[in-house]
Amino acid sequence: MFRFLVNCWRGSGKFKVGVIILGIMVLIALIAPLIYTPIIHGASPALPGQFPTWLPPSQEHPMGTDGHGRDLLTDYLAGLGTSLQIGFTSGLVATFLGILVGFTTGYKGGWIDASLTLITNTWLVIPAYPVLVTIAMVMPGMSVLTMSIILALFSWPYAARTIHAQIVGMKQRGYVELARVSGQGDLAIIFTELLPNLIPYLFMGFAFSTVGAMVGEVGLEVLGLGPGNIITMGLMINFANNWSAYSRGRYELLLIPVGTLVLIFMAITLINRGMEERVNPRLQRRTEK
Amino acid sequence: MTTENDIVLHAKNVTKEYSVPGAFLRPQHIAAVDRVSLALKEKPDIISLVGESGSGKTTLSRMLIGLTPPTEGEILFRGKNVVKLSREEKRIYKRSVQPVFQDPYSIYNPFYKIERALEVAIRNFKLASSKDEARFLIEESLSAVDLRPGDVIGRYPHQLSGGQCQRVMLARIFLIRPKVIIADEPVSMIDVAIRTLFLNILIDFREKQGISCLFITHNLSTAYYVGGQMMVLCFGRVSESGEIGQVIENPAHPYTQQLLHSIPSPDPEKRWTQRVSLEYVERPFTYESNKCVYVGRCPQAMPICSQQRPPDYEIGENHYAACFLYRDRPMRTAAD
Amino acid sequence: MNNTTNSPTLLEIEGLHIWYSTSQGEAKAVNGLDLKINYGEVFGLAGESGCGKSTLIQGILRLTKLPGHIQSGKAIFYRRTQPWMFEPMDLIKLKPEEVRHLRWNHISYIPQSAMNVLNPVTRIEPQILDAIIEHSNLSKHEARERMYERLEMVGLSRSVARMYPHELSGGMKQRVTIASAVSLTPELLIADEPTTALDVNVQRVILQELQDIREKLGLTILYVTHDMAVHSEIADRIGIMYAGLIVEVGTAVEVIKDSLHPYTLALVKAIPHVGGERQRLQGLQGVVPSPLNWPSGCAFHPRCPRVMDICREERPLLQEYRPGRLVACHLYR
Numbered sequence: 001m002f003r004f005l006v007n008c009w010r011g012s013g014k015f016k017v018g019v020i021i022l023g024i025m026v027l028i029a030l031i032a033p034l035i036y037t038p039i040i041h042g043a044s045p046a047l048p049g050q051f052p053t054w055l056p057p058s059q060e061h062p063m064g065t066d067g068h069g070r071d072l073l074t075d076y077l078a079g080l081g082t083s084l085q086i087g088f089t090s091g092l093v094a095t096f097l098g099i100l101v102g103f104t105t106g107y108k109g110g111w112i113d114a115s116l117t118l119i120t121n122t123w124l125v126i127p128a129y130p131v132l133v134t135i136a137m138v139m140p141g142m143s144v145l146t147m148s149i150i151l152a153l154f155s156w157p158y159a160a161r162t163i164h165a166q167i168v169g170m171k172q173r174g175y176v177e178l179a180r181v182s183g184q185g186d187l188a189i190i191f192t193e194l195l196p197n198l199i200p201y202l203f204m205g206f207a208f209s210t211v212g213a214m215v216g217e218v219g220l221e222v223l224g225l226g227p228g229n230i231i232t233m234g235l236m237i238n239f240a241n242n243w244s245a246y247s248r249g250r251y252e253l254l255l256i257p258v259g260t261l262v263l264i265f266m267a268i269t270l271i272n273r274g275m276e277e278r279v280n281p282r283l284q285r286r287t288e289k
Numbered sequence: 290m291t292t293e294n295d296i297v298l299h300a301k302n303v304t305k306e307y308s309v310p311g312a313f314l315r316p317q318h319i320a321a322v323d324r325v326s327l328a329l330k331e332k333p334d335i336i337s338l339v340g341e342s343g344s345g346k347t348t349l350s351r352m353l354i355g356l357t358p359p360t361e362g363e364i365l366f367r368g369k370n371v372v373k374l375s376r377e378e379k380r381i382y383k384r385s386v387q388p389v390f391q392d393p394y395s396i397y398n399p400f401y402k403i404e405r406a407l408e409v410a411i412r413n414f415k416l417a418s419s420k421d422e423a424r425f426l427i428e429e430s431l432s433a434v435d436l437r438p439g440d441v442i443g444r445y446p447h448q449l450s451g452g453q454c455q456r457v458m459l460a461r462i463f464l465i466r467p468k469v470i471i472a473d474e475p476v477s478m479i480d481v482a483i484r485t486l487f488l489n490i491l492i493d494f495r496e497k498q499g500i501s502c503l504f505i506t507h508n509l510s511t512a513y514y515v516g517g518q519m520m521v522l523c524f525g526r527v528s529e530s531g532e533i534g535q536v537i538e539n540p541a542h543p544y545t546q547q548l549l550h551s552i553p554s555p556d557p558e559k560r561w562t563q564r565v566s567l568e569y570v571e572r573p574f575t576y577e578s579n580k581c582v583y584v585g586r587c588p589q590a591m592p593i594c595s596q597q598r599p600p601d602y603e604i605g606e607n608h609y610a611a612c613f614l615y616r617d618r619p620m621r622t623a624a625d
Numbered sequence: 626m627n628n629t630t631n632s633p634t635l636l637e638i639e640g641l642h643i644w645y646s647t648s649q650g651e652a653k654a655v656n657g658l659d660l661k662i663n664y665g666e667v668f669g670l671a672g673e674s675g676c677g678k679s680t681l682i683q684g685i686l687r688l689t690k691l692p693g694h695i696q697s698g699k700a701i702f703y704r705r706t707q708p709w710m711f712e713p714m715d716l717i718k719l720k721p722e723e724v725r726h727l728r729w730n731h732i733s734y735i736p737q738s739a740m741n742v743l744n745p746v747t748r749i750e751p752q753i754l755d756a757i758i759e760h761s762n763l764s765k766h767e768a769r770e771r772m773y774e775r776l777e778m779v780g781l782s783r784s785v786a787r788m789y790p791h792e793l794s795g796g797m798k799q800r801v802t803i804a805s806a807v808s809l810t811p812e813l814l815i816a817d818e819p820t821t822a823l824d825v826n827v828q829r830v831i832l833q834e835l836q837d838i839r840e841k842l843g844l845t846i847l848y849v850t851h852d853m854a855v856h857s858e859i860a861d862r863i864g865i866m867y868a869g870l871i872v873e874v875g876t877a878v879e880v881i882k883d884s885l886h887p888y889t890l891a892l893v894k895a896i897p898h899v900g901g902e903r904q905r906l907q908g909l910q911g912v913v914p915s916p917l918n919w920p921s922g923c924a925f926h927p928r929c930p931r932v933m934d935i936c937r938e939e940r941p942l943l944q945e946y947r948p949g950r951l952v953a954c955h956l957y958r
Binding site for chain 3: 452481
């Protein structure tokens with residue numbers, strides 16, 4: 001598993017760049033509390049009215065304050081952390097569900113496959129966004145975890161389908177037959193033969209789900225449907241709109257959150273492309289004549 | 290007490306049918322294997338199953354290994370239907386009948402080092418009681434197929450050549466010591482010069498290890514090289530069978546004759562002189578059960594060939610052909 | 626079978642080096658190769674996987690893909706400008722547009738598994754016509770006439786043009802590929818393992834067709850395969866390739882019945898016979914070396930049953946042992 005990641009690092013420039021960017025982001029998010037706690041005197045970053053609104057940048061507030069009386073730098077730092085958190089949690093849940101469904105349907109086939117595939121495909125067709133919006137409207141005061149799970153519920157079909165397709169293809173491979181005639185049981189085959197070769201796809205699926213979840217989160221926040229008591233990058237975009245960032249000439253209020261999200265997506269995409277490049281030539285087997 | 294003539298693995302009148310969409314959306318039943326009987330006995334021998342693509346040879350081999358059940362007929366392992374074996378008997382069956390596949394690379398999981406294929410076999414068939422013993426067995430089996438353990442152990446499949454990978458397959462066979470190997474086109478994907486080494490190992494397996502082989506190939510020359518018995522499969526039906534030297538010297542069935550004529554001559558001074566037309570060679574076979582399967586292409590077809598399916602007639606000792614040209618000869622009896 | 630040893634030259638390759646730049650160094654897939662193909666012959670290029678024949682073919686056709694590059698060498702092709710006049714040109718030095726014009730018009734190529742390259746969702750006709758029109762000045766009408774002519778020449782009826790590839794058998798598809806490749810009457814046809822995927826019955830017919838069109842169109846064929854039995858059946862002259870070099874050349878009878886190079890001998894002995902006495906054959910020990918690290922001296926020395934000290938140190942040059950008979954081996958100094 002880790003050998004794969006190491007090989008990706010060595011083999012692909014894109015991968016390196018992506019990992020570095022993402023790494024920096026994660027690092028910032030992790031040390032963020034150290035930076036903002038002194039500024040906001042240990043209060044919650046989302047607490048409004050702690051300071052006067054629209055203060056210009058100063059030593060106490062390196063980026064000034066926002067329209068709700070919060071320190072701007074804290075806004076962004078905390079927002080980065082939360083957005084990443086939502087993305088990764090969602091990604092994990094989605095991938096996990098996807099693996100479960102994908103493996104079962106792919107390997108077992110038969111009626112299990114048929115019924116679960118029907119469910120997966122129907123789910124895919126449901127327009128995720130309107131449903132998300134509806135749920136969000138009905139559930140005010142969501143927590144980060146709830147939001148992550150809801151977002152995950154809409155990205156797992158993709159992971160499931162990818163894994164299913166891969167497994168169906170792999171079932172026919174020679175080494176699976178060899179394992180069977182060597183006395184390996186079904187479970188052993190799934191875990192020792194199929195799973196290791198799927199690791200690149202699992203990572204890629206995770207990356208996609210993460211990005212998908214973050215996009216979904218932004219979508220909700222921008223409409224003001226997310227939990228208002230937690231700062232995320234999406235929420236910052238929403239605020240920027242509400243505060244008429246354009247007309248005030250305070251473009252950075254919009255550019256910073258959008259730019260950060262774009263950087264994150266770009267980093268994840270680069271990582272994905274790097275992994276893809278690694279996987280493809282490896283899968284091409286040369287046969288001698 | 291087992292004797293030489295006891296049958297180890299027996300395909301008894303097996304048929305494998307598939308439904309294929311036919312005209313007017315009515316499914317057409319095509320028999321990939323059509324009432325074929327084949328027996329591998331205690332006495333170690335090589336039976337070459339010769340046929341072109343679409344002849345059903347792979348389907349038959351998969352049925353013999355137990356990977357797919359026949360639609361009709363039975364596959365018997367030591368007299369018992371393989372579908373009805375108990376868990377313990379099934380383990381013995383798996384251990385006794387092992388395949389060798391065609392593509393030397395796809396049979397190994399690219400994620401693991403190549404010796405894992407041997408380790409899994411040792412573990413599941415309980416061939417060693419300690420790690421050291423396992424290591425010893427692995428090295429022994431690799432040497433037995435003319436590979437240096439140091440060249441192979443620790444490498445990944447893509448780091449070895451096709452010939453080496455295929456020989457590791459044979460090392461695995463040596464390790465497991467089955468009674469029967471089912472080898473489906475084992476040499477068609479490796480270089481010509483390495484082929485000989487591989488075939489020699491198969492022959493040695495028969496002579497020295499007492500392992501029988503069902504050798505499936507479309508190449509008559511490799512079949513001739515390994516010797517033994519031969520069965521010619523023509524679109525799911527056995528058209529001719531017998532000791533290979535006899536069949537090649539005295540091919541009875543027109544299909545066998547045509548196959549022999551199509552082999553490029555290894556002597557550049559003796560080249561083909563006759564012309565053959567493709568339409569003749571590629572005219573469709575007939576699947577109808579009351580006709581001879583070769584009637585569409587046979588230059589010697591008679592009216593009776595389109596009315597009945599020919600039974601096996603005796604051409605010589607242990608040499609049979611399913612062709613009405615020999616209807617004045619005795620028919621084959623139930624004694625295999 | 627023709628003895629074409631003294632026919633005029635059609636393609637002369639000298640000192641060709643085609644290397645692949647990898648992170649582990651240069652892989653010298655073609656390593657200073659010399660080869661001469663004469664007009665009107667079927668030249669069989671024999672060699673197993675890893676000998677560099679694919680790289681060589683791609684190099685001749687200037688289809689080498691990165692990280693491969695032609696390091697040095699010449700490939701003089703005698704292009705027919707008039708029915709009786711041939712103009713020499715170095716394929717290596719041509720510009721891309723010139724090479725493009727050369728393909729199909731003067732040198733045609735049937736790659737391995739060419740029949741699988743046919744577009745499954747288009748009928749045969751447009752696929753052939755597109756190729757003809759793209760490479761020539763023929764009008765659509767003329768191109769269609771030419772296509773029918775070639776289809777009939779390979780024994781297919783005109784109706785095949787209206788069919789889809791999946792309606793045709795393997796043998797028919799391969800003949801379509803051949804008809805297509807010779808539609809503009811090239812001087813040279815390069816066929817890479819054209820019958821490997823086909824049944825032995827069909828192979829026989831395809832080999833027959835190739836010889837037919839060779840005579841009807843005055844073609845020269847470079848037939849590449851590892852199958853010595855096929856060379857035995859159709860080649861006029863044979864060249865044996867090993868480790869990026871040609872190690873023996875001669876007529877088919879000479880190379881097969883009177884092999885000089887130990888590698889040739891091993892290949893010939895490995896041709897299985899049907900019928901007659903059954904002998905246990907030896908086969909070849911060792912593995913094909915890697916182009917990243919060819920053995921010192923003669924690349925075959927680690928596997929050679931007749932190796933001498935000099936073989937480990939000095940690489941033998943391809944020299945004329947007898948008129949028309951070339952071999953690269955210290956046994957024949």
